[in-house]
Amino acid sequence: MINTNSYQAKQFNLSGLNGISDRTLEMHFKLYEGYVKETNRLTEKISEFLRDGKVDQEEVPAYSELTRRLGFEYNGMVLHEYYFGNMKQGGQVDAERNSAFFRAAEGSFGSYDIWRADFVGIGKMRGVGWAICYENPANGRLSNHWITLHETGNVAGFNPVLVMDVWEHAFLLDYKPAERPKYIEAFFSNIAWNVCDERLKRDLVARSATARELG
Numbered sequence: 706m707i708n709t710n711s712y713q714a715k716q717f718n719l720s721g722l723n724g725i726s727d728r729t730l731e732m733h734f735k736l737y738e739g740y741v742k743e744t745n746r747l748t749e750k751i752s753e754f755l756r757d758g759k760v761d762q763e764e765v766p767a768y769s770e771l772t773r774r775l776g777f778e779y780n781g782m783v784l785h786e787y788y789f790g791n792m793k794q795g796g797q798v799d800a801e802r803n804s805a806f807f808r809a810a811e812g813s814f815g816s817y818d819i820w821r822a823d824f825v826g827i828g829k830m831r832g833v834g835w836a837i838c839y840e841n842p843a844n845g846r847l848s849n850h851w852i853t854l855h856e857t858g859n860v861a862g863f864n865p866v867l868v869m870d871v872w873e874h875a876f877l878l879d880y881k882p883a884e885r886p887k888y889i890e891a892f893f894s895n896i897a898w899n900v901c902d903e904r905l906k907r908d909l910v911a912r913s914a915t916a917r918e919l920g
């Protein structure tokens with residue numbers, strides 16, 4: 706039984722991307738839906754243990770294993786939503802010079818190009834995982850991170866601004882395993898930079914402060 710708080714898979718209209726085929730995306734959406742389903746299923750299973758108000762001693766191993774898996778499934782669900790959400794048909798290779806993201810990258814890395822080199826470098830790292838550009842909401846500073854699987858390396862409280870899936874399933878139907886750089890190039894040509902700008906919380910705070918001052 707799934708309770709009323711269960712998650713629903715979101716829909717993303719991404720057909721016709723540059724260098725990432727519709728076939729890849731359809732397969733990827735199915736994988737994402739699997740994470741949503743598992744997140745709901747594990748949440749329900751864990752709640753069954755708690756129905757009598759406690760975790761009995763003999764339930765601890767199963768309860769612990771399910772709880773560990775929950776981190777994997779939850780992050781798998783959420784990161785895919787960020788990833789699909791920061792691509793669009795007709796996206797642009799690079800952030801506009803006067804955009805909030807460009808300014809944040811310059812302020813954090815000295816230049817946008819250095820930010821980009823770092824993000825792309827992380828994307829090319831060996832292993833299965835994600836490259837994520839986070840914003841520290843306390844000071845607006847951006848930093849790029851490698852996430853192993855879905856759950857190892859996320860920075861608590863940080864805000865994901867640009868999320869790139871570099872698991873092989875993200876590109877294997879379109880490129881050879883060794884061609885990850887080509888996939889990264891394709892990913893960059895589809896970025897919805899307007900979404901990245903909207904995700905920046907610090908900038909949002911600054912904008913609303915300016916609006917208040919002007920108002």
Ligand SMILES: [Fe+2]
Pocket residue numbers: 733736785870872874875
């Ligand atoms: Fe994925």
